[in-house]
Amino acid sequence: MMSGALPPGQHERPRLERFGLGWFANKLGFEHGTLKLRIDGDVMQPGELTSLAALPRTTQRSDFHCVTTWSVRDLNWAGVRFADFHAHCTSHHGVSPDATLVVLHGLDGYRNALPLADLLATDVLLADALAGEALPLAHGAPLRLVAPAHYGYKNVKHLTRIEYLRDARGYRFAFPYPQFMDHPRARVALEERARGWPAWLLRPFYRLLAPLARWRSRRALDRHVDD
Ligand SMILES: Nc1nc2c(c(=O)[nH]1)N[C@H]1C(S)=C(S)[C@@H](COP(=O)(O)O)O[C@H]1N2
Numbered sequence: 001m002m003s004g005a006l007p008p009g010q011h012e013r014p015r016l017e018r019f020g021l022g023w024f025a026n027k028l029g030f031e032h033g034t035l036k037l038r039i040d041g042d043v044m045q046p047g048e049l050t051s052l053a054a055l056p057r058t059t060q061r062s063d064f065h066c067v068t069t070w071s072v073r074d075l076n077w078a079g080v081r082f083a084d085f086h087a088h089c090t091s092h093h094g095v096s097p098d099a100t101l102v103v104l105h106g107l108d109g110y111r112n113a114l115p116l117a118d119l120l121a122t123d124v125l126l127a128d129a130l131a132g133e134a135l136p137l138a139h140g141a142p143l144r145l146v147a148p149a150h151y152g153y154k155n156v157k158h159l160t161r162i163e164y165l166r167d168a169r170g171y172r173f174a175f176p177y178p179q180f181m182d183h184p185r186a187r188v189a190l191e192e193r194a195r196g197w198p199a200w201l202l203r204p205f206y207r208l209l210a211p212l213a214r215w216r217s218r219r220a221l222d223r224h225v226d227d
């Protein structure tokens with residue numbers, strides 16, 4: 001089989017382009033050249049990781065699916081498995097055995113959360129490279145989440161903080177976006193695009209909005225002087 005069918009409601013695009021929520025599109029004035037990843041929340045010893053060198057590396061080819069209905073096939077990522085990162089956090093930071101939710105924070109102010117159990121799947125990476133090159137600013141430098149079974153909006157870019165939580169208390173989807181846009185799991189195969197709204201209604205609505213979001217994302221990057 002050359003390539004399987006795409007998940008329900010998705011169509012293929014030839015390459016990955018910068019994409020995101022408009023509110024964060026031009027919030028690019030951060031230092032992305034060096035890793036500074038804070039680990040906190042329900043952990044005994046909060047701390048900061050400035051290198052992934054102590055963790056085993058892996059590469060992975062996977063498809064990427066945005067909730068606005070586009071997909072890109074066969075992207076070549078490299079980095080560390082979230083499961084290996086989590087093992088490191090468990091031994092070095094004392095993650096609470098009751099932690100069930102992980103909030104991922106980006107340097108642009110974006111955030112999202114996934115159940116810890118979902119992040120432990122073997123295809124979930126903290127990626128610092130794409131197509132054999134260091135992860136570019138457009139795609140989430142210095143480090144991003146890659147969770148292929150979950151819609152793009154769970155794949156937080158520009159990671160700066162990983163917060164373990166015992167429950168969802170205190171977690172809120174990226175301001176100023178409405179909670180309904182953030183399904184707690186957002187599994188692509190089950191078309192969990194959002195909470196409360198049926199997929200058949202969201203597909204055409206999101207599909208209509210995608211070109212605008214893509215244009216805003218690209219324009220913001222073009223205008224950003226990266227020195
Ligand atoms: N920090 C941050 N991460 C983010 C976003 C964002 O706006 N900011 N947008 C999400 C959305 S909606 C998608 S589809 C993907 C897009 O990834 P790309 O820019 O590499 O194509 O990033 C996700 N992660």
Ligand SMILES: [Mo]
Pocket residue numbers: 019020066067068151152153
């Ligand atoms: Mo997306």
